[in-house]
Amino acid sequence: xxxxxxxxxxxxxxxxxxxxxxxxxxxxxxxxxxxxxxxxxxxxxxxxxxxxxxxxxxxxxxxxxxxxxxxxxxxxxxxxxxxxxxxxxxxxxxxxxxxxxxxxxxxxxxxxxxxxxxxxxxxxxxxxxxxxxxxxxxxxxxxxxxxxxxxxxxxxxxxxxxxxxxxxxxx
DNA sequence: TTAGTGATATCC
DNA sequence: GATATCACTAAA
Numbered sequence: 283x284x285x286x287x288x289x290x291x292x293x294x295x296x297x298x299x300x301x302x303x304x305x306x307x308x309x310x311x312x313x314x315x316x317x318x319x320x321x322x323x324x325x326x327x328x329x330x331x332x333x334x335x336x337x338x339x340x341x342x343x344x345x346x347x348x349x350x351x352x353x354x355x356x357x358x359x360x361x362x363x364x365x366x367x368x369x370x371x372x373x374x375x376x377x378x379x380x381x382x383x384x385x386x387x388x389x390x391x392x393x394x395x396x397x398x399x400x401x402x403x404x405x406x407x408x409x410x411x412x413x414x415x416x417x418x419x420x421x422x423x424x425x426x427x428x429x430x431x432x433x434x435x436x437x438x439x440x441x442x443x444x445x446x447x448x449x450x451x452x453x
Numbered sequence: 454t455t456a457g458t459g460a461t462a463t464c465c
Numbered sequence: 466g467a468t469a470t471c472a473c474t475a476a477a
Contacts, residue, residue, distance in 0.1 A: 324472075333472075343461060361458025363473045380472060391473055401460095432472050454477080464468075 285416045286409045287352035290370040294327035294377035297370045299447040301379055301416075303423045308397040309413050316397055319421070322383035324430050325445040326367070329376055333436035336376030346405050347376035354414070356394070356404040363391030364400050368408060368416075382446070424450035 285304060290297055301323050308316040326334040335357070336344040346355045347369060355367040355378055371377035384393045394400070399414070408416055427444040434441060 326472075335472080338462085341462075357472075358458095358460055359471060360473050361460070361471090363458090365472060367472085382472085389474070430472075435471080456476090457474095460471100462468105462470085465466085 283418050284409065285418055287350070287407065290351035290368060291372065292351075292370065294325045294370040294379060295445070298323045298325040298379045298445070299425045299427075301368070301381075302425055302447050302449050303421045305417045305419060306381070306384070306397060307415050307417050308399070310398060311413070318384035318386060318393065318397060320381055320383070321385050321388075321423075321449040322381075323447050324380040324382050325377075325447070326380060327371065327375075327377035327445075331436075331440055331443075333430060333433035333440045334376055334378070340376075344376065347378050348374055349405070350407070352409055353405055353407050354399075354403050356399060356401055358401060359391070364394040365390045366394050366397075366399055366403070383448075426450050 302320055305317050305319050331337055336347040350373055351370050353369050355369055357365045359365050366381045367378040369378050382390050387393045387396045425447050428446045429442050430446045
């Protein structure tokens, strides 16, 4: 079953752990179907969250974060890595889930590289396209939490917030 | 541990 | 127009 926008129309802290175990299905232009189960996500949410891109204010780049739940936010990091997020929460609140790891490809940039996701997916809905969608096959892994990584610049208390969600059975 | 890479935001 | 920053990876 394909996950619709209702899934993302709620608080990021509820949606992020539930996204773990879901499957990203990516269909390439030539018809190749790539599947990757999500094993790790991170929640970025709230204007107060200094680790969230949108915390510094609404700009052209972060505008996506304020948009409709369920759309994809793709961000180029360090000049060569695409990171994929999915927007959650109501419109007007900057919340998003970072897809951090897949079952096979660990690392946010490896995942997008494998799935052929780039800037052209920025701002597209993930429930209404043939080339990318998210499926729920009923798998419900046990989740453990951990602090987020790579956000030292945000400072406390955000560094130690347990807003990283990892599938328990992950190697 | 360090180099590589480029869009964005912030400073002249 | 110029620079500093950055939710990373690969190679060593």
